[in-house]
Amino acid sequence: MIKKLDRLRKFEMLRTLAAVGLALAIAFILILLTSEQPIQAIRAFALGPISKFRYFGNVIELMIPLLFTGLAVSVMFSANQFNLISEGAFFVGALGSSWIATNFLLPAGIHPVVGILVAGMIGAVVAVIPALLKLKWNADVLVSSLMLNYILMFLGFYFLNYHLRDPNAGDMASFKFPASAKLLRILPGTRVHIGLIVAILAVILVYLLMFKTRWGYEIRMVGKNESFARYSGMNVFRVIVVSQMVGGFLAGLGGGIEMLGMYTRFKYKTLPGFGWDGVIVAILAKNNPALVPVGAFFLAYLRIGADIMSRSTDVSSQLVGIIQGVVIILVAAEHFMSKRKNRIIYEESMADLSAAKEAK
């Protein structure tokens, strides 16, 4: 009885895998064409991250911020708002946690908690701006959030320069974080920190929020069909605002955790890019929080693999950009493999029709 659903769902998974496979194939062809040492390059790329424990640690370290931004984007996109503020929210979150770390004296257990919570709250506040612009004046969320990211970046640098900057650091960077503010390292031999546990908790909580609570139900219904949500008596305005705040909170949280877990002082010179990566993760996960870890792991593995490859061979790590691009285009392109999908639908509809006839 459940054959039809399963077939289509299986097909969707297959489609994503095919997109990934095709992208990797293109990458390997490019390596073969351009590299003097293609075999070593491919090996470093594909197997490098699992060749040493430390390298695998790097994959996990990179996964942590991607988990947060991936979740953030999933929630915001689920409400059908193409809000790209995750980048800016991550950035101001990182800055906010740096402010708490360097300007307040708190006990060791509490200091980082306050830091990352403040980071999350700042993220929530900035993420709601594009949504309000949209709801009040019908400003395109994609455009306004994109632009707002740069406004936040320069505001952040202003704040850094005048309030957090360590005059003795040669560069534009904040004062050093005190030991009390830093996150606990949990895996000896790597820099993996307790943020990983928070991230795993976040995945579980966001999954429960989206699929097991009425608020998640509201977000999904508003995202799938706003008219239907309104007709059903949902407060669409509130749902959109809250969903964007939740997303911004997660992105800001990620920024705070990344900063206090991986850095000794705030020294971003530009937007770090984890917010954009969150979009890739969310697209790979089809906005499903449960699949965000898969997407984050894939992307982190690619990045670290490419990094190892570029250090040990003559292929540059920019190759990853090509893989990413192809994967996203193919996953996002509705019509990739649509012939097969349509055939499945056609066959199922015909089977239904003949079954109905027999029943008569």
Next chain:
Amino acid sequence: MGKEVLAMKGITKVYPNGIVANKDISFSIDEGEIHALVGENGAGKSTLMKILFGLEKAQEGKVFLREQEVIFTNPQHAIEHGVGMVHQHFMLVPSLTVAENMVLGVEPKKGLRFDTKTAEEQTANLSKQYSFEVDPAAKVSDISVGTKQKVEILKALFRGAKILILDEPTAVLTPQETKELFKQLKFLKEKGHTIIFISHKLNEVKELCDRLTVMRRGTTIGTYQVSEVSEEDISRLMVGRDVILKVNKKPVAPGKNILNVKGITYVNEFGKNSLKNVSFNLREGEILGIAGVEGNGQREIVDLVTGLQKIQHGDVEIKGESIRGKSIRDIRDLGTSHVPEDRMVYGVAETESVKANVMSYKYSDSKYTNKVMQNSKEINALADRLVVDYLIKCNNADQPVKMLSGGNIQKVVVAREFFVEPDFIICDQPTRGIDVGAIEFIRKELVALREKGTAVLLNSADLNEVLELSDRLIVMHEGEIAAFFEDASKITEEELGLYMLGLKKQSAEEIGRAVQ
């Protein structure tokens, strides 16, 4: 009549959303005839013609042009083979002149420059040849609808069309323009062109066409000589409802007042006064029907009563409470249900499961959620129960709604809005475009609700339905109540038609009886 010029055989088309638009259709036309393709909305006429014209691709079936198999993959291809189509919505560039539109894509050139003079000459010659009077130099934005249509037809002829598909060409024309169009189409026929005429205006089909093919629910019912069938015959073939669906209902026993509509007036976004001082009431256990030609204020009544639109003037009371300033949730919490006209826009989130769709009314009810978590046991039980009780044909309640047929999607909506046993329900075109089985089921359920004491406001363009189901009836014309009938079973369709078209209107006193 000439020999067969075009044949479509065994055409089957399933849209990506799973809707089977054409089922094993065979259709053929003869050289030099005007062939009507008739059927209700959603019967599959347009899909069939789009397949012929290369706009859609069928999964199965073949097209033969003069006994040669052809496959049109795009309209350009069809045009090259002498098949032209005039769409319901004109495909002209308003800022260009008639001549410029005419030669679009096949422009005469003088060197690199566009040759306006030749284009205008060509247009003038063509219009003379077919006696379609158009001014080649006029801007399309300045010409009348009737003339635009002539330009569209000329455009197809200019590209060498021998077979013309006209998709409801008279829908936008005045009676005079229609008359002229028919004269010209007959002239085209004399010149040896073949015309496929899509319409559901039967008198036009009788007047203009030689043969007709009737479509119903994605299949062809048959092809007939126009001279051998009456309008009544055609209508019966189209609707397929020899059986008028009879509903057994007990005599009305109205209880206390549920809905009071008090002098509502509405000015729409275009500044049109679409509702003028409308008052009526509705009591427990009765069905009040709203009849009328679409666009005479019915839409506004429904939108105002459900809270989808804000009340401007007048007031609406549900169970004695004014709904002014109340949210849709507040109105629903007064015990109101609403079966919306457009189920795909308001009725469902189509990519979501049956379960997610049936719970949208009561998702915040304490039975289905505690403070934090939803009660999935109760929700699953509800969804499974509704699937069984409302005969929703689906694999299981987790199946996305868009995989169901139209009738079953409507049952999902009806299940959700009915199971709460509302005190007041608005049913807006509850059975539009669905199969007979589902229609019968929904009507029965509606009557069952009435017997339980629900007050029902029924808006339907299906006269048969309003007359059959309603206890009392109001007729809308141009935003006003044109007539009120205390007993809907005592009116004939003919009489109703006179009020709907504004040929008759009751006195203010008679209409005033709508408020009791």
